[in-house]
Every structure is written in structure tokens, then in C-alpha cells.
Amino acid sequence: MTDQTVLKLNGLSKRFGPVVANDDVSLTLGRGEVLALLGENGAGKTTLMNMLFGHYLPDAGTVEVADPGGTLHPLPLGHPQAALAAGVGMVHQHFALAENINALDNITLGSEPLLSLRRDRRAAERKIKDIMARSGLTAPQDVPVGRLSVGERQRVEILKALYRDARILVLDEPTAVLTPQEADTLFANIKTMTAEGLSVIFISHKLREVLAFSDRIAVLRHGRKVGEMATSEADEGTIARLMVGADTPKVAREAATPGAPVLTLQNVSVAGRSKRDTLQGVTLTVHAHEILGIAGISGNGQSGLANLISGLAVPTAGMIRVDETEIARPSAATMVAAGIGRIPEDRHHEGIVGAMSVAENMVIERLGDPDIQSRGLLRRDAIQANAEGLAQAYDVRGPGVGAAARLLSGGNIQKLILARVFERAPRLILANQPTRGLDMGAAAEVGRRLLEARGRGAGVVLISEDLDEILGLADRIMVIRDGALVEAGTMDRAKIGLMMAGEPA
Ligand SMILES: Nc1ncnc2c1ncn2[C@@H]1O[C@H](COP(=O)(O)OP(=O)(O)OP(=O)(O)O)[C@@H](O)[C@H]1O
Numbered sequence: 001m002t003d004q005t006v007l008k009l010n011g012l013s014k015r016f017g018p019v020v021a022n023d024d025v026s027l028t029l030g031r032g033e034v035l036a037l038l039g040e041n042g043a044g045k046t047t048l049m050n051m052l053f054g055h056y057l058p059d060a061g062t063v064e065v066a067d068p069g070g071t072l073h074p075l076p077l078g079h080p081q082a083a084l085a086a087g088v089g090m091v092h093q094h095f096a097l098a099e100n101i102n103a104l105d106n107i108t109l110g111s112e113p114l115l116s117l118r119r120d121r122r123a124a125e126r127k128i129k130d131i132m133a134r135s136g137l138t139a140p141q142d143v144p145v146g147r148l149s150v151g152e153r154q155r156v157e158i159l160k161a162l163y164r165d166a167r168i169l170v171l172d173e174p175t176a177v178l179t180p181q182e183a184d185t186l187f188a189n190i191k192t193m194t195a196e197g198l199s200v201i202f203i204s205h206k207l208r209e210v211l212a213f214s215d216r217i218a219v220l221r222h223g224r225k226v227g228e229m230a231t232s233e234a235d236e237g238t239i240a241r242l243m244v245g246a247d248t249p250k251v252a253r254e255a256a257t258p259g260a261p262v263l264t265l266q267n268v269s270v271a272g273r274s275k276r277d278t279l280q281g282v283t284l285t286v287h288a289h290e291i292l293g294i295a296g297i298s299g300n301g302q303s304g305l306a307n308l309i310s311g312l313a314v315p316t317a318g319m320i321r322v323d324e325t326e327i328a329r330p331s332a333a334t335m336v337a338a339g340i341g342r343i344p345e346d347r348h349h350e351g352i353v354g355a356m357s358v359a360e361n362m363v364i365e366r367l368g369d370p371d372i373q374s375r376g377l378l379r380r381d382a383i384q385a386n387a388e389g390l391a392q393a394y395d396v397r398g399p400g401v402g403a404a405a406r407l408l409s410g411g412n413i414q415k416l417i418l419a420r421v422f423e424r425a426p427r428l429i430l431a432n433q434p435t436r437g438l439d440m441g442a443a444a445e446v447g448r449r450l451l452e453a454r455g456r457g458a459g460v461v462l463i464s465e466d467l468d469e470i471l472g473l474a475d476r477i478m479v480i481r482d483g484a485l486v487e488a489g490t491m492d493r494a495k496i497g498l499m500m501a502g503e504p505a
Pocket residue numbers: 016019020021039040041042043044045046047048397398399407408409410411412437
């Protein structure tokens with residue numbers, strides 16, 4: 001790291017109607033520096049980066065970016081092309097790759113006219129190879145991006161930014177979708193790149209990785225910058241207090257006695273398209289008043305299990321029972337009707353309809369109910385009142401319940417889904433990576449709600465890559481590996497870790 005400043009944000013402010021997303025935020029970034037940008041869900045992190053990248057026009061403030069020689073120049077605002085040309089690259093919270101074309105074309109798309117000539121194509125391939133060699137980032141180049149894993153797609157996004165000669169790279173929650181191992185590799189790659197002079201801003205809710213991998217930390221709260229410090233001088237407690245303005249409450253966990261089975265799977269198999277959605281002869285029972293934690297490295301069949309329980313996958317063998325009733329033909333509708341509430345892994349695609357309002361999304365699984373619909377007409381007042389009550393109770397913040405759901409911040413989308421699931425008091429809750437991307441306060445709230453549901457007699461299947469989360473909430477743990485489930489029979493972190501990796505306990 002040198003003292004050379006490569007980026008200055010000066011007094012940036014942005015409002016969306018009544019929401020003050022950013023209020024007079026100033027930041028600097030040094031060459032080769034890794035800056036972590038922290039803050040609660042909705043604090044304004046993504047908005048700030050979107051102004052830097054030209055997606056949003058600030059209401060006030062300026063941005064300066066250094067040229068390769070180190071001289072700062074004002075950046076024309078509101079123009080992504082200008083940001084790109086100035087060497088700013090951004091990898092969004094939600095990827096934006098074209099699914100059906102391959103990585104090579106995704107990487108070059110937009111920066112080259114069209115790689116129709118074989119010569120151009122070879123030059124592009126050479127440049128990408130060179131970038132991969134220097135950064136350590138690799139991804140298959142010749143298969144459609146839709147078939148790549150999440151981690152590979154992310155590397156394609158980063159390669160795309162580097163291909164455009166980014167000198168400042170912004171990563172919005174890069175590790176939210178990665179396994180712990182993938183996250184470590186990513187940070188190792190980032191270190192390699194910063195040693196060559198790349199400067200990085202990354203957004204994260206994971207304090208452990210922030211403390212391990214950043215040089216400096218900036219904290220936003222309610223759109224304002226409330227603190228900034230060298231990482232070497234920071235600790236979890238200080239940062240957490242800065243983020244939320246108070247200590248986060250610890251979730252109290254009371255003992256519970258399991259009741260009757262609410263979900264039984266007997267020798268169930270699912271034929272998926274890949275390893276991640278395939279199950280082989282799975283047998284499990286979840287009882288009332290019980291949280292069953294499913295630990296495992298992602299891609300080992302968790303999607304298959306989630307699809308099965310939510311009725312999105314039809315088993316090729318075996319038997320499913322909810323309470324006493326055998327579900328002969330599972331579908332999303334029969335599982336909802338049987339009393340299963342689902343917190344999906346991919347909340348943007350499976351959790352909400354982005355173009356519909358927050359209020360409509362809150363009733364989306366019960367549009368047929370008489371209090372929601374009468375004689376084919378939606379009861380707008382009832383939907384609105386329901387939404388206002390839920391937004392209050394579940395602390396869904398943002399531009400109001402009438403706004404399109406896609407305008408909510410990532411964490412607030414999850415709160416919307418929680419509100420929808422919990423208000424129906426389901427018999428069984430399928431919680432798939434429920435705290436991914438959530439700030440500490442919101443994550444604690446999810447835990448509290450799951451325990452509350454358990455207290456009133458629901459069964460919970462908690463699928464998570466975060467072993468600490470499972471250890472903190474589950475009554476019993478099973479490990480998923482290669483599409484098969486085994487009882488962990490222990491609450492020992494190290495032993496479960498070994499089982500996840502495929503070694504006998
Ligand atoms: N285009 C928009 N229209 C209206 N409101 C918006 C828009 N974009 C963001 N907001 C609101 O601005 C606030 C800040 O959102 P932002 O996405 O920047 O938060 P964030 O810190 O990135 O949160 P998270 O950690 O949940 O991703 C939120 O209340 C959000 O709902």
C-alpha cells in the first residue's frame with residue numbers, strides 16, 4: 001500500500017423520495033488498499049457504490065478518480081461508461097451476466113465490438129489468460145455461464161472488470177454466496193491483485209472476514225458515515241456498536257421437548273440435473289418443537305432437499321409425510337396447503353416478484369384467500385393494511401409497502417419473506433440459508449423468529465453453510481454430503497466439520 005489516493009468521494013448524498021439513502025458521505029481509497037464498507041441492511045452501502053459507478057446520479061457531491069499516473073480528475077457522474085473508462089469496475093450484489101453465452105463472450109461483451117474475427121478472439125483469450133495467471137482467478141471460458149457455479153460466475157464478473165482494465169474494484173457482498181473455502185480463495189486472489197496496485201472496496205456483513213482481510217473499515221448508518229478506522233485498530237465489538245448504535249442482543253435459547261413428527265422422509269431420492277439438486281435415499285424426521293440443522297458444504301444436495309420439501313422437485317422413490325398425511329404428489333401448492341412455509345435460498349428469484357409491490361408480495365402465497373380476494377377482485381385496502389402491519393412488526397424498511405419489492409435492500413427483502421412465512425404460523429418451516437446477506441441485528445432476528453416458531457410447536461429444517469448458525473439454533477444436526485444425509489450425533493464443531501468434508505467422525 002502507498003499513500004497515493006486513487007479515489008475520493010466528496011459529500012455524496014442521495015434520496016429516494018422520503019428515504020435518505022446517503023447523507024453527505026465522504027471517503028478516500030489508497031492505491032493497493034482494501035477498504036471494507038460496513039453497515040446494517042439498508043444503511044446505503046450499495047447506493048453509495050452505485051453513485052460511484054454511475055448507476056445513480058447523486059443529489060449532491062462529487063467523485064474524483066486518479067489516472068494511471070496518479071493525478072485525480074473529477075468523474076462525470078451518472079455515466080457508467082465514464083466510470084468504466086476511468087478504471088472503476090463493480091461486481092454487483094446480484095450478478096448481471098448473460099446466462100446462455102459463455103464466459104469469454106461475457107467478459108468481452110461491451111468492451112469489444114464483436115469478436116467475430118478469429119484474430120480478435122485469440123487476442124482476447126490471451127488477455128484473459130494473462131489476467132487469470134496474474135490474479136489467480138480462474139473460470140471455464142467455453143461453457144454457457146448459466147451452467148457455472150455461483151463462485152465461478154463471480155470470478156467471471158471480476159475477470160470482466162479486470163479485462164476492462166479496472167484499477168478500482170468494487171465488490172458488493174462478494175462472499176455472501178460463497179462457501180467459506182471459496183471466500184478464502186477470493187481474498188487470497190484479492191491480495192495478489194492489490195500487491196500489483198489494484199484498489200478494492202468490498203461490502204460485507206461478515207465481521208470475521210472484514211477483520212482478517214481489509215486494511216481499513218468505513219461504517220455507514222442510516223446513510224451517514226459514522227466511523228472509519230484502520231482494521232488493525234478495530235475489533236468486533238467496536239464495529240458492531242458503530243453499525244447499529246447499540247450492542248446486538250444475544251438470542252436466548254430455551255430447552256424444548258420434541259413432539260410428534262411433522263415431516264417424515266423415508267428413503268426419498270430426487271434425480272436432479274446436477275449434484276446440487278440430487279438426493280439419494282434420504283431418511284429424516286423433524287418433530288414439532290424441533291429445529292433440525294442440515295450442515296454441509298454447499299452443492300452437496302441442499303438444493304435437492306429444499307426443492308423436495310417445498311414441492312418443487314418430485315421424488316423418484318420414497319415416501320413423504322407431513323404430520324400424518326402422506327403427500328402422494330408433491331407440488332408447491334400441496335406443500336403450502338400442507339402447512340410448509342419456505343424461506344428460499346435465492347430470495348430474488350424464488351422469494352419475491354420484483355416488479356410487484358411489497359404489499360402484494362406479502363400475500364403472494366394466499367391470493368385466493370377471501371380476505372385478500374373477493375369475486376376475482378383483489379381487496380386493495382386489506383392488502384395494504386396487512387402489509388403495513390407486517391412491515392412494522394418485522395421492521396421491513398424502505399420506500400414503503402406500495403413500492404416495487406425490487407427496490408428494497410437485500411436484507412429488507414429477506415425480512416419481507418420472513419414476515420410472509422411467519423405470519424401464517426406454518427407447521428414446518430424450511431429455512432434455506434436464511435441469514436445470508438443479513439446484518440447482525442437482522443440475523444439475530446431470524447434466529448429469534450425461528451426459535452419462537454419452535455416454541456409454539458413448529459418443526460424447522462435449517463439448511464445453512466454457516467456451522468456457527470446451525471450450532472447456535474439447531475436441536476439436532478444432520479450432515480449432507482453427495483446427496484445423502486447422516487445423523488451427526490454430536491454438537492462438536494470440529495467433528496461436524498470433518499463429516500462435512502467427508503471424513504468419518
Ligand atoms: N431505486 C430505489 N428507489 C427507492 N428506494 C431505494 C432505491 N434504491 C435503494 N433504495 C432504498 O435506499 C436505502 C439504502 O439501500 P441500499 O441498497 O443502499 O442499502 P444497503 O446498505 O446496500 O443494504 P443491504 O445490506 O441490505 O444490501 C434502502 O432503504 C432502500 O430501500
